[in-house]
Amino acid sequence: MSAASKLDRTLAALADPYRRRVVDLLRERPRRAGELAEGLKISFPLMSRHLKMLRESGVVEEDRDEFDSRVRIYRLRLESMSDLKAWLEETEALWSRQLMAFKAHLHKSRK
Amino acid sequence: MTSKVFLALRVPADPMRAFEVFTQEIALWWQPSGLFQVSAAGDGRLAFEPGEGGRLVTTFADGSTFEIGRISVWEPGKRLVFAWRQANFTAQQSTEVEVGFEAVGEETRVSIEHRAWDTIPRRHAARHGFPEEATLQRAADWWRSSLRALRGRVAEGRAD
Numbered sequence: 001m002s003a004a005s006k007l008d009r010t011l012a013a014l015a016d017p018y019r020r021r022v023v024d025l026l027r028e029r030p031r032r033a034g035e036l037a038e039g040l041k042i043s044f045p046l047m048s049r050h051l052k053m054l055r056e057s058g059v060v061e062e063d064r065d066e067f068d069s070r071v072r073i074y075r076l077r078l079e080s081m082s083d084l085k086a087w088l089e090e091t092e093a094l095w096s097r098q099l100m101a102f103k104a105h106l107h108k109s110r111k
Numbered sequence: 112m113t114s115k116v117f118l119a120l121r122v123p124a125d126p127m128r129a130f131e132v133f134t135q136e137i138a139l140w141w142q143p144s145g146l147f148q149v150s151a152a153g154d155g156r157l158a159f160e161p162g163e164g165g166r167l168v169t170t171f172a173d174g175s176t177f178e179i180g181r182i183s184v185w186e187p188g189k190r191l192v193f194a195w196r197q198a199n200f201t202a203q204q205s206t207e208v209e210v211g212f213e214a215v216g217e218e219t220r221v222s223i224e225h226r227a228w229d230t231i232p233r234r235h236a237a238r239h240g241f242p243e244e245a246t247l248q249r250a251a252d253w254w255r256s257s258l259r260a261l262r263g264r265v266a267e268g269r270a271d
Binding site for chain 1: 114116118120121122123124128129132133136139140141142144146200221223225227
């Protein structure tokens with residue numbers, strides 16, 4: 001997948017306020033799905049759907065609990081955020097270059 | 112930091128002239144960046160079709176073209192908004208660029224705001240049933256604080 005389409009998926013996953021709250025909770029520490037559902041006061045099936053989308057877009061990853069393999073633990077994947085950072089940096093570099101070129105062109109055409 | 116980029120620069124022209132050169136002479140000042148073609152170098156020759164609904168198109172040496180985006184706001188001497196797609200975006204993906212022109216003495220302050228997917232104002236779909244402004248504001252605040260919090264940690268690696 002290209003960096004742009006990965007980034008698009010990250011942003012789509014985070015367009016939802018519930019999913020952003022999941023990320024907020026996972027930023028503190030990894031958590032169980034049930035714990036997340038309780039924290040957001042939504043049903044477990046609904047939370048599963050949100051977690052599925054976050055997982056598919058690479059924002060979170062799941063692990064088995066080391067003491068109880070039936071329990072799944074979710075954690076944040078910081079790599080997904082670094083794609084956004086990269087886009088911001090590239091876009092800023094692009095426009096600063098283009099604006100400088102635009103200014104230089106206006107200087108030249110004035111003479 | 113948010114999921115949009117903002118830059119501004121003063122240029123030696125009045126706003127009308129700056130707008131005109133920005134739109135009509137883009138082929139002359141644009142620097143190649145390799146964004147619109149998957150393989151070969153060069154961006155082709157960029158051109159705006161004047162007016163709302165017009166396109167920003169680039170034409171390559173072999174005559175083929177690529178539509179970068181459509182113009183949604185065309186206010187000569189004031190404001191220009193257009194969609195922005197690069198060659199590596201899928202058909203549904205688009206970002207948005209807003210260019211502002213503001214008189215500062217005899218010069219013009221030209222600003223560029225390039226918005227990522229999640230910060231593009233919605234003209235089409237409603238989002239979560241919230242009023243549009245509130246949703247966007249919330250998303251922008253969230254991104255700002257999240258990215259600030261994550262900034263140092265991304266460099267170090269994983270969160271845990």
